[in-house]
Amino acid sequence: MALLQTIDLKRYFGETRAVDNVNLSIEEREFVSLVGPNGAGKTSLINVISALLTPESGRIIFKGEDITHLSVTQRVKAGIARSFQLVNVFDDLTTFDNVALAIFSRQGKIAHLGSLAHLDHEVTHEADAILGQFGLASKRDDSARDLSQGERKLLDVALAYSLRPMLLFLDEPTSGVSTRDKAQIMDTIASVVRAEGITAVIVEHDMDVVFKYSDRIVVMAQGAVLAQGTPDEIRKNEQVAMVLLGSSAPDAFTRKD
Amino acid sequence: MPTVRTGPTLARVLAVAAPAVLAFALLPRVVDLYQTELLIYGFTFAIAALGFNLLLGYTGLLSFGHSAYFGTGAYTVAFIVRDLHVHSMELCILGALASTLIIAALFGYVCVRHTRIFFGILTLALSQVIWSLAFKFFWVTGGTDGIRVPRTGITLLAGLMDFKGSGSYQRFVYSYYYYVLVLFLVAVAIMWVIVHSPFGKALQAIRDNEVRAAFVGVPVRRYRWIAFVISGLFTGLAGALWVPLNGLTTPDILYWPFSGEIVFMTVLGGFRTFTGPIVGAIAFNYLKVYAVASSQYWQLVLGVVLVVLVMVLPSGIVGTLKRLAGKLGRS
Numbered sequence: 001m002a003l004l005q006t007i008d009l010k011r012y013f014g015e016t017r018a019v020d021n022v023n024l025s026i027e028e029r030e031f032v033s034l035v036g037p038n039g040a041g042k043t044s045l046i047n048v049i050s051a052l053l054t055p056e057s058g059r060i061i062f063k064g065e066d067i068t069h070l071s072v073t074q075r076v077k078a079g080i081a082r083s084f085q086l087v088n089v090f091d092d093l094t095t096f097d098n099v100a101l102a103i104f105s106r107q108g109k110i111a112h113l114g115s116l117a118h119l120d121h122e123v124t125h126e127a128d129a130i131l132g133q134f135g136l137a138s139k140r141d142d143s144a145r146d147l148s149q150g151e152r153k154l155l156d157v158a159l160a161y162s163l164r165p166m167l168l169f170l171d172e173p174t175s176g177v178s179t180r181d182k183a184q185i186m187d188t189i190a191s192v193v194r195a196e197g198i199t200a201v202i203v204e205h206d207m208d209v210v211f212k213y214s215d216r217i218v219v220m221a222q223g224a225v226l227a228q229g230t231p232d233e234i235r236k237n238e239q240v241a242m243v244l245l246g247s248s249a250p251d252a253f254t255r256k257d
Numbered sequence: 258m259p260t261v262r263t264g265p266t267l268a269r270v271l272a273v274a275a276p277a278v279l280a281f282a283l284l285p286r287v288v289d290l291y292q293t294e295l296l297i298y299g300f301t302f303a304i305a306a307l308g309f310n311l312l313l314g315y316t317g318l319l320s321f322g323h324s325a326y327f328g329t330g331a332y333t334v335a336f337i338v339r340d341l342h343v344h345s346m347e348l349c350i351l352g353a354l355a356s357t358l359i360i361a362a363l364f365g366y367v368c369v370r371h372t373r374i375f376f377g378i379l380t381l382a383l384s385q386v387i388w389s390l391a392f393k394f395f396w397v398t399g400g401t402d403g404i405r406v407p408r409t410g411i412t413l414l415a416g417l418m419d420f421k422g423s424g425s426y427q428r429f430v431y432s433y434y435y436y437v438l439v440l441f442l443v444a445v446a447i448m449w450v451i452v453h454s455p456f457g458k459a460l461q462a463i464r465d466n467e468v469r470a471a472f473v474g475v476p477v478r479r480y481r482w483i484a485f486v487i488s489g490l491f492t493g494l495a496g497a498l499w500v501p502l503n504g505l506t507t508p509d510i511l512y513w514p515f516s517g518e519i520v521f522m523t524v525l526g527g528f529r530t531f532t533g534p535i536v537g538a539i540a541f542n543y544l545k546v547y548a549v550a551s552s553q554y555w556q557l558v559l560g561v562v563l564v565v566l567v568m569v570l571p572s573g574i575v576g577t578l579k580r581l582a583g584k585l586g587r588s
Contacts, residue, residue: 050472076474088472090465097458104455105474111456120455159473 009058020223036220081165102162299539306534308491317464322384328511330496353497361489403507527573
């Protein structure tokens with residue numbers, strides 16, 4: 001049984017078909033890339049699945065249960081977490097507090113007034129471990145506002161990861177980051193995700209990144225799923241090359257450099 | 258593994274708090290009766306502002322109706338003393354907290370459905386409902402005359418201390434000073450624990466980014482509501498403590514300009530800091546008393562201070578001092 005399944009999922013913005021009858025299955029422990037031109041509905045699809053947007057029709061099945069009408073926090077509890085295309089962290093909290101809050105939340109300990117954030121050794125230990133995994137240990141006590149763009153991106157992902165989700169959506173985790181940092185961020189994310197056996201769905205424009213890390217690639221255009229398959233299958237798909245690159249040449253994805 | 262902690266350790270907190278507490282404890286021996294009385298007013302307003310700032314500074318919600326909770330606390334004490342003939346201040350405080358809890362829970366439930374200006378307007382409107390009740394139902398509330406709560410009508414520490422007979426005024430001020438000081442310190446300690454707990458961090462997360470807060474699993478609306486109720490309770494306690502000191506409660510403390518004063522105190526001290534509202538409330542109390550005493554245009558004086566404050570010291574007294582201290586530390 002698929003971990004996540006969408007059935008005829010639909011969301012329009014006026015005339016624009018952001019998500020148009022999408023039927024998609026995600027298997028457990030898969031690393032799936034969602035690609036497509038701007039406005040293809042990749043982010044909208046993630047928004048609908050994560051409850052930031054409500055669908056007009058269709059159903060979302062997670063772990064065999066219909067979650068279409070669950071709230072954001074209920075879906076988080078069920079095991080779905082996400083990061084954001086535009087950095088979405090708690091700017092005035094320290095890097096440590098950002099992550100610690102997510103851990104407290106996951107453990108249902110937020111309401112424990114007695115457990116001061118810095119006195120809970122278990123949480124402190126885990127938060128420090130996660131900051132280490134994401135290479136943010138040296139920024140532990142800086143407020144999130146003072147981090148570099150790349151670090152903020154990583155913190156955004158670390159926040160979602162700290163919830164130890166079964167299914168993790170990453171919406172352009174490397175956008176707005178220099179090419180050099182990009183590889184590092186992706187390596188960090190991929191290694192963490194693989195090590196923990198997390199199912200990941202990532203939106204990404206850089207096809208090199210997509211081909212390198214994905215088990216499966218889903219191509220979207222105008223709100224619908226255009227094609228899906230392994231990196232090799234997608235690489236050879238002329239229709240996909242046409243949509244993504246405006247060229248149907250078989251070697252369109254091969255960089256000439 | 259980094260082991261350095263820059264978070265507020267207990268030792269650092271005590272290093273700051275202990276001298277302040279000692280100074281407050283010794284002050285009545287140094288200053289005269291009138292100054293002591295002013296300080297008590299300052300402490301009560303400080304408790305109110307501290308509660309108010311849980312919403313503004315930590316949750317990012319500007320309430321313009323905190324007069325409602327201050328007034329509920331105050332009127333409850335007045336009703337208890339006048340109608341139930343109960344004189345124990347402790348029972349009065351418990352009663353005031355109970356009634357504030359109900360009002361704050363009710364109003365909060367409605368208000369936290371909105372944010373920003375809509376939240377502010379709703380808190381304002383609801384507080385004016387309470388004001389109009391106190392104003393119109395004069396056969397219960399005394400209307401604009403209010404209700405007298407003579408200090409002879411209350412006892413402290415479960416009846417151990419009363420204030421009848423000669424010299425009672427002086428005795429009252431000095432005892433009540435320590436009474437309010439202790440409750441003030443307890444309130445500060447509780448608030449400190451709240452804002453440094455995971456719950457407090459969750460409120461700050463909501464303030465910074467409510468969408469993301471929901472996406473880390475924080476039930477945003479419920480937590481805003483809880484913050485609202487806690488905030489109301491602190492302000493209600495302040496109102497209860499204020500009544501015996503003032504000797505009288507009138508609809509003025511339910512009217513919206515008083516809500517504005519609570520906002521003013523907090524901004525004056527600096528709403529981005531924990532101690533800001535405390536410093537701001539005490540400073541504002543002096544400012545207002547001396548402005549009223551020295552000029553018939555005291556509102557103008559306060560107005561000018563507010564304008565200067567917003568333009569020159571937007572981070573308030575404590576925020577500015579902190580920044581200066583930070584600069585000195587670096588240079």
